[in-house]
Every structure is written in structure tokens, then in C-alpha cells.
Amino acid sequence: MAVVKLSSGYNIGVEKACCTLVSPAPASSPHAAPVRQDLKLPELSIISTGGTIASRIDYRTGAVTSQFDADDILTAIPALAEIGRYRTKVLYTILSENMTPAIWQELAKAVYDEIKHGVTGVIVTHGTDTMAYSAAALSFMLDTPVPVIFVGSQRSADRPSSDNAMNGVCAAVAAESDLGEVAVVMHATTNDDICAIHRGTRVRKMHTSQRDAFRSIGIPPVGTVDYSTRAVTLTDEAVRRGTRKLALHDKLEPHCALIQFYPGMSPDLLKTYEGYKGLVLSGTGLGHVSTALIPPVKKLIADGTQVVMTSQCMNGRVCDRVYDTGRDLLAAGVIEGGDMLPEVALVKQMWVLGNERDPKKAAALMTTDLKGECMRRSAHGL
Amino acid sequence: MDYKAVGLVAGIEIHQQLDTKEKLFCHCPTTLLDNADHTGEFFRYLRATESEMGEIDRAAQEEMKRVRKFQYYTYKSTCLVENDEEPPAPLNDEALTLGLTIAKLFGMTPIPQIHVMRKLVIDGSNTSGFQRTALVAVNGALPNSGSIETLCIEEEAAQRVKDDIFSLDRLGIPLVEITTSPCMHTPEDVQQVAEYIGMVLRSTGSVKRGIGTIRQDVNISIRDGARVEIKGVQELDLIAEVVRREVQRQQSLLEIHAELMKRHASLENPLQIDVTDLFKDTKSTVLKKAKKILALVLPGFAGLVGREIQPGRRLGTEMSDYAKKCGVGGIFHTDELPVYGVTAEEVARLREFVHAGEQDAVILVSGANEKQTGCAWNQVYMRAKVALSDKPVPEETRKMLEEGSTAYMRPLPGAERMYPETDVLPVRIDEARWNAVAVPELLTVRAGRFEKDLGLDPAIARQMAFSERLPLFELAIAGGIKANLASRTLLATIKEIRRDGADTDKISDDAILAVLHAVGKDTVAKEAIPEILVAVAGGSTVEAAMQKLAPTVSRDELEAVIKKIVADRKEFIVQKQKGALGPLMGVVMQEVRGSVDGKVVSELLKKEIEKVVGGK
Numbered sequence: 001m002a003v004v005k006l007s008s009g010y011n012i013g014v015e016k017a018c019c020t021l022v023s024p025a026p027a028s029s030p031h032a033a034p035v036r037q038d039l040k041l042p043e044l045s046i047i048s049t050g051g052t053i054a055s056r057i058d059y060r061t062g063a064v065t066s067q068f069d070a071d072d073i074l075t076a077i078p079a080l081a082e083i084g085r086y087r088t089k090v091l092y093t094i095l096s097e098n099m100t101p102a103i104w105q106e107l108a109k110a111v112y113d114e115i116k117h118g119v120t121g122v123i124v125t126h127g128t129d130t131m132a133y134s135a136a137a138l139s140f141m142l143d144t145p146v147p148v149i150f151v152g153s154q155r156s157a158d159r160p161s162s163d164n165a166m167n168g169v170c171a172a173v174a175a176e177s178d179l180g181e182v183a184v185v186m187h188a189t190t191n192d193d194i195c196a197i198h199r200g201t202r203v204r205k206m207h208t209s210q211r212d213a214f215r216s217i218g219i220p221p222v223g224t225v226d227y228s229t230r231a232v233t234l235t236d237e238a239v240r241r242g243t244r245k246l247a248l249h250d251k252l253e254p255h256c257a258l259i260q261f262y263p264g265m266s267p268d269l270l271k272t273y274e275g276y277k278g279l280v281l282s283g284t285g286l287g288h289v290s291t292a293l294i295p296p297v298k299k300l301i302a303d304g305t306q307v308v309m310t311s312q313c314m315n316g317r318v319c320d321r322v323y324d325t326g327r328d329l330l331a332a333g334v335i336e337g338g339d340m341l342p343e344v345a346l347v348k349q350m351w352v353l354g355n356e357r358d359p360k361k362a363a364a365l366m367t368t369d370l371k372g373e374c375m376r377r378s379a380h381g382l
Numbered sequence: 383m384d385y386k387a388v389g390l391v392a393g394i395e396i397h398q399q400l401d402t403k404e405k406l407f408c409h410c411p412t413t414l415l416d417n418a419d420h421t422g423e424f425f426r427y428l429r430a431t432e433s434e435m436g437e438i439d440r441a442a443q444e445e446m447k448r449v450r451k452f453q454y455y456t457y458k459s460t461c462l463v464e465n466d467e468e469p470p471a472p473l474n475d476e477a478l479t480l481g482l483t484i485a486k487l488f489g490m491t492p493i494p495q496i497h498v499m500r501k502l503v504i505d506g507s508n509t510s511g512f513q514r515t516a517l518v519a520v521n522g523a524l525p526n527s528g529s530i531e532t533l534c535i536e537e538e539a540a541q542r543v544k545d546d547i548f549s550l551d552r553l554g555i556p557l558v559e560i561t562t563s564p565c566m567h568t569p570e571d572v573q574q575v576a577e578y579i580g581m582v583l584r585s586t587g588s589v590k591r592g593i594g595t596i597r598q599d600v601n602i603s604i605r606d607g608a609r610v611e612i613k614g615v616q617e618l619d620l621i622a623e624v625v626r627r628e629v630q631r632q633q634s635l636l637e638i639h640a641e642l643m644k645r646h647a648s649l650e651n652p653l654q655i656d657v658t659d660l661f662k663d664t665k666s667t668v669l670k671k672a673k674k675i676l677a678l679v680l681p682g683f684a685g686l687v688g689r690e691i692q693p694g695r696r697l698g699t700e701m702s703d704y705a706k707k708c709g710v711g712g713i714f715h716t717d718e719l720p721v722y723g724v725t726a727e728e729v730a731r732l733r734e735f736v737h738a739g740e741q742d743a744v745i746l747v748s749g750a751n752e753k754q755t756g757c758a759w760n761q762v763y764m765r766a767k768v769a770l771s772d773k774p775v776p777e778e779t780r781k782m783l784e785e786g787s788t789a790y791m792r793p794l795p796g797a798e799r800m801y802p803e804t805d806v807l808p809v810r811i812d813e814a815r816w817n818a819v820a821v822p823e824l825l826t827v828r829a830g831r832f833e834k835d836l837g838l839d840p841a842i843a844r845q846m847a848f849s850e851r852l853p854l855f856e857l858a859i860a861g862g863i864k865a866n867l868a869s870r871t872l873l874a875t876i877k878e879i880r881r882d883g884a885d886t887d888k889i890s891d892d893a894i895l896a897v898l899h900a901v902g903k904d905t906v907a908k909e910a911i912p913e914i915l916v917a918v919a920g921g922s923t924v925e926a927a928m929q930k931l932a933p934t935v936s937r938d939e940l941e942a943v944i945k946k947i948v949a950d951r952k953e954f955i956v957q958k959q960k961g962a963l964g965p966l967m968g969v970v971m972q973e974v975r976g977s978v979d980g981k982v983v984s985e986l987l988k989k990e991i992e993k994v995v996g997g998k
Contacts, residue, residue: 001494006517008517008532008797008800009501009797009798010497010515010516010517010532010800011497011499011800011802012493012494012496012497012517013493013494013495013496013810014494014495015494155467156804157431159466159500159511159512160428160429160502160510160511161466161509161511165427165429166427190465190467191424191425191426192425192427192451209462209467210462211467
């Protein structure tokens, strides 16, 4: 079927054979006049990885437009011009499910370069599906003295109700705040009122489509941004600007995996991971897999795979000393992942194994809190 | 008025809610709830976005003149789709089939592949900022030799509770939108075509009924005037009046233009004169409150700004409506001053300060800040420019006020407001699908059939065919009930007992059928129907009501009752002779409490009376 746009604006599909090309479609309209940037405002850097926050879909080709300069962003979200002046860089234009550890490394390097250039803060626009993974990856790879803010939109930017404008504005405000860590800034409620600032290692997408899908797990958000007043409030837990010295440790071990245990899971499945450097198990409850899985786990560990236990409960801490299967897992050499989120434990394992060759030291690092991912105290329940 | 001479051209757009089980793009029911029953609230801001061609619609831009915060009510009956928190479900197939049925009734051609579009609407009535709509069929025929251009199915907007608060129970109910060609030339034409389309829609038996379930938009222009779209005419009876008043308005605007030309009025780069200080001691509460007051001198406009252009509306009101888009409450103009606390001295001082001559009008725009006031001043200036231009009637979307006058809403939207709904897949309408669409009988045809086959009086036949109770009537007839009994009960009896205070909404179709069948079997007299239905409306079951009000009386029992009554009143009968029948009928009927048909009672009673009279 050929899609025809009628003068009324409606599209209809008709048989291709019914169509005759009279003339090619008119070229895209030229961009709006360049937006003036206020040189007195703080300089922020925006790195785009392909999230829809300020991109436009080209309906002729179905592709997301790759042009993404300051003008494009400021045209899409004019209020940003009142907050800062912007350096922009298009790193990738991909859907976030197509992210890879290699891209995380490139992203970390790009953010590092921007901070080194001297910007007040960095904003990374990102698809929401795997935003939390990327935020965790950068948390481990980068020591940052300034805010590194991940932002996206849950409702596409081509709709008047999109959350992109408010999230974008709140991200820019957060990027100029006193924060000094990697964070995700997204709607805190279904209202256009407040954005939450989530720590990069404690955040999770908890809803497929709602604006307030992102939630901090195990701790409250480290801060909020009030959209109407643009006031940033940081909790005592938030790492402050300038606390950490800029450093990049961007090695990752990609041969790591995350699997979720389920009742009746075949022990044979674990054979797939033979030869892997690391494996994170998302176990049940306090951190369990069935007794049948213990021998293959034991074999993996004996062959040199680091195995870390986390819980599919998401909330709470792993404790493998309570029940028999847990004790058997510990005896087999499984490392308790504390209160780490399963996917954060995976990303951390990639980073730890990429940077530490000694298995004992690597195991110790996995249970040490590096960037707020593994807390010594369970100060907050559900 | 000779509407042909003024070159009246009109077309209509009819929006009819469909009575489907679920909404157009989610699985919520299509029922409306009481605002007081809302279960939650949230708020959002909306921003205009570009079309796929990279342009912003002018109507959307107008709505963006001020930042507006919209509040929404959620209900037990609404879901995340209405909240714009979840992608839409596939296009509701029941609604599509109904759309195709209506298209077939008008002899239209279906679109081979239907594409759902987003029509930009940022007045808050859609949480997403757009209304989903799809062109389903084109080219239909009307009896006045006019044509239907398009049939679309689209989602109903949220209902305004007040100001910027909206109720989400209505959002997403399927609508069919039918657009005629500009094929009407008198106000009465427009009304007749609207009535005809309404009849065809109701012939499906699957459209919603009642106030607000059908809305007409009217497109009107006259020679040298402009196309104006009047939105939301709910009462059919007002359509002709709306057309008459719009013709009057466009003519008046043309006359004002002619007068301005005669006066050689012009408006080149007028000054934005700050007169805030002039009114710092004013008694006018509006001006006193204002942080900024700007004046605009309109040379040659004196007397014209205040001239009535349709009942209750002046050129000044039009300017005021434009200004309100910036958030101000309205404007003042010298054609109406001194009034509203502004004194004659203040007006004189103003005229002197801005150097306004006798032939000039002065507009005062006041607002809460400089930006808002400047915006409103510009709007008034723009509207005044239009009055002077060679197209003095602006193309506009207007809303209907009570009685049929109209007020400015926004510019006519352009094609830029449409872009594809990428979350809904296109739907193919192939030959098999189209051929499978069954066409219902038109209500007018049905009325003719009732008249011919059932022997109903023509007026009753038509009333029955167009009634909401048509399905129940057909069910009763199929069950062997006499047409006259059924139509009388459904059209008259129920109306009468409602008028007398019975809550007839509580009477189920099954209850009415049960009563009709009891009458058909002669176990209940038709005289007892109103009383029984009143009892049912009051909460009684049908059986209990019939037992109480029309207990079963056998023929033997009836004869015994009659014999006793006749025996007790022998003297009376002897005295009145056959004239005793009437008064005694009442006595017997009261005794048997409506459970026996009057005709039977009358026959038996007559026999017994004759025995008395004959045996004398």
C-alpha cells in the first residue's frame, strides 16, 4: 500500500498501482531561525545517544533525524535557553535496547572529555529502556566532580503532552546544581510538577509507559527538582559537587551475564555460561536457586567464573546463611550481592572484572560499596 | 431575507457518539459518570509540536499564547490510556464496523487502508494534546442532491468541568464525524440536512441518544465574507437560527468595512500608548487592579466598534475575544465609555492624552503585566487591521453561545494540525470486509412499514420508528402484542406516568414486556397498565404489582361479583333502567381492581341489568 497525504491532512493507504508520481514531495521546511544563546549563563554539555527527548521522526523515511545541534534542542525545548548555554554532541542515534558495553565505554569517555573541557554539568539524553544500565555503568567508570544527568522521555517528543520538555528543563537545572554524581532525572509523579533525581546505581524503570516509571530502589531519590520554581532540593545522601576528582576507569569485561532463576529451571542452562568471567544470579527471596542448580554453579566457580547472588525481590538484601540452599551456595563459592539490584550487580561485575584480575580482590570489590550501589545498612524498607 | 442574493453557502459536520461496548483506543466502557465520583486528579501542561512536515498549526499557536495548566479527573471507568500514560490499543473494531455501516447507508466509498491520524488540539480537552481520527470513507449522497464528502471515526474529547478542569470519562468514546459538501443555501436547508443525517445515524440502532451525544458544526460563508466554522451546536432546532445570525454578522462586518472606507480610515503603525498613570486614581476596579494599561487609537472607528453585528455582539466584543487569548479579562472602548466605573472626565482626559479626534475610537487594554497587556494590545490591533482589509470577515472557528450568536475561538485550523498516529497500525478494508457490512433499514422506511403492515396511524408510526424504545416495540410485536397497545404504552403511558412523578428509568424493558403480555392474555386489563408501571417504578416487582393491582379473577368469580353488586342495587337499577350500566361499571372495575378487561365486564353487567329490568 502507498500512503497518500490528502490536502485535509489525513493520510490514506491505497494500492500502489493507483498512484502516479506527479512530482517528488517538497523538501523539508528549513529550520527555524537560530536560537540565541545567553553567554552569561553556565555552560552545559548535552550528549545524545538517540533518546527521543529532542529528536524528530522523519515520517518520510520512518527514521529518527540525526541532526541534533543546539538549535534543534532549543527549538524543541525553548525553556532550556533560559537555563544555560549548550555544547552538544551526537554520540549515537540508537534505540536504547541496542546499547552495548562498548558504547557505555565510548559514552564514559565522551562525558569525561566534556567535564575536562570545563562544563558545569553534563546531560546525557538516552532511551528509557536501558537508561538505568548506562547510568550504573557510568557511575562505576567515571569519578565526576560535576552532575552527570541521564534524561529521557516516556511519552514521545512528537506529542504536545510529552514529558520531554519538563524532564529536559529539570535535567538542565539539576546539571547546574550542587550535585556531584551520576543521576537519572525523570518525572516523579504523573503530574507535571516534580522530577526526581535518582542515584545512577539505585534506579530502575518500574513501569512500561508511565511518566513516573523511574524509581529509586532501597533509598529515596537523592533529590528533586520543582518544575514550576526550578528549585533543586538535595538530600544529605546526595554526593556534592566537587567531592570527587575527575577520573576515568573505562575498562569493562564484557563476558558477564545475568540470569533469573525460576522454579524448575534446568541445570543444563548453566552450561551455556561455561567460560564466562562472571555470572549474576537473580535468585528468589533471600537469594536462592534450587538444590538441583548447586552442582553446576559449583562447577562454574571451580572453573573460574565469578558468581554473584542477587534477589528478584528487587527490594531488600541477600542473605544466604538462613536456609540450607543458601548455605550450600556459599559453600560453593557464591558471592552475596548485598542489596545490589541484579542489573547493577551485572554492570559492576563487568567493571570489577575489567579492572581487577585477582579473583579474591575482585570478590572483595563486589561486596564493597563503590558508588552507592551496595549499602552497608538497610535504612529504608519498602 | 433572500439568502441566494447574499450568496450563502453552508456545509455541516456532524459528530455522533457511538454506543459501543468499549472506547475507541482502550477497553474502558463508554459510560459517563458523575463528576463528584471522580477517583483521582492530575495536571499537565501542553505545548504545540510540529507536524510531520515541520510546521506548527496556526490554531495551536493561538492556544499557546499563554501557558495553561490543565487538570484532569479520573474515574473507576478510566485507565492509563485516557491519562496519556499508556500507548493506545488497536482501533476498536466494533466502532469501525459501525462507521462502515453508516458509510454504506450514505452510499460512500471506503478507504482501502485506514490510517489513524493525530489532530493537534491543545485546548486541554485531550490529555495527549491531539485527537485521534481516521478517514474511513468518502463521497456519499444526500437527498437534497448535495453530497457527503467524508466520514471519519474519531475519539471524543474530555468534557470541561469548568475553566481548565476536564473530566476523562468522556475522552475516547468513539465518534463518527460526517462532513457534507458546501451544498446548502438557506438556513432551513441546513436544518433539514442535519435532521436527515441524524435519522440515518439513528437507523443503525447503535448510536448514543440524549443531550450532548450529537453535535453539529456549521461552516458558513456569504459573498465577500469568509468561511467560518461554528462549533458545538447541540440543539437541532437552533441550527437555522445560527446560520441566520452568522449571515447577519458577516453582512454587518462588510457594512462596517464599507463605512470605514467611506471615512478613509487607516491604521498604519499605531503607537502602543502607555496610559497606566492616567488611571492611577480611577474608580474602575478593573483598571485599578491592572499593572499595565495600553491604549490603541483607531482612527475613523468611532461608533463602529460599538455597533451591533448580531444580537448581543459588537465589533468591540470580537476584539475583546481576541484579546482574551492572552489571558486578559477583556477590553474597554470609547464607544461604550463612560461606564464600568470609568468617568466622563477620565474619557475626556484619555482622548486628549492620545490625541483622538471625534471620529476616532480608543481601545483600552489592561493586564496583570507588561507582556500580557502587550500581547492583548497586539491582538486588538490585528483584529482592527482585518476590519480595514479587503477581507474584513476573518476566517475563524467560533463557538455557539446561548440563543445562536457566536464568539471567536481560534483561527481555522490547517492541514498542519494532522500527523500520523505512529502507535496504531493501519487497518485494511478489503472487498470481503466491505461486502460483509450489513445495511440496516432506514427509520423512515421502517415508519412506512409500521403504517402499512401494523396499521398504525402515520404520526404514531413515525414517532415509534424514531423512538429510543424502538427495539422494545419490535420485541413486543414479535411476541404477538398488538401494535396499538404497544405503541400507546411505550409512547404515551410511560410519558404520562413520568409527568406525574414516576421514576420511569427504573422500569426495565422486561417489566414492560411482562405487563404487555399479561394484557395480551387478558389476565390484566389494559386500564391497569399505568398503575402497575407506577408500582414497578416505585420498586415493586412486576408480579407483586399485578397481584396487588390486578389479581387474577376467574369468570365465575367475576359473575359472582357482578351478581352481588346488581342484587345490592336493585332499586337503583329499576330507577335508572339501562342508564345504570355506566355507574355500576365503575363499581365492578374497582372491585376486580383492573384485572379484567372493561369490555368483558360491560357485557356481563349488561346481561345482569337486563335480567333485573326485564324481570320487573
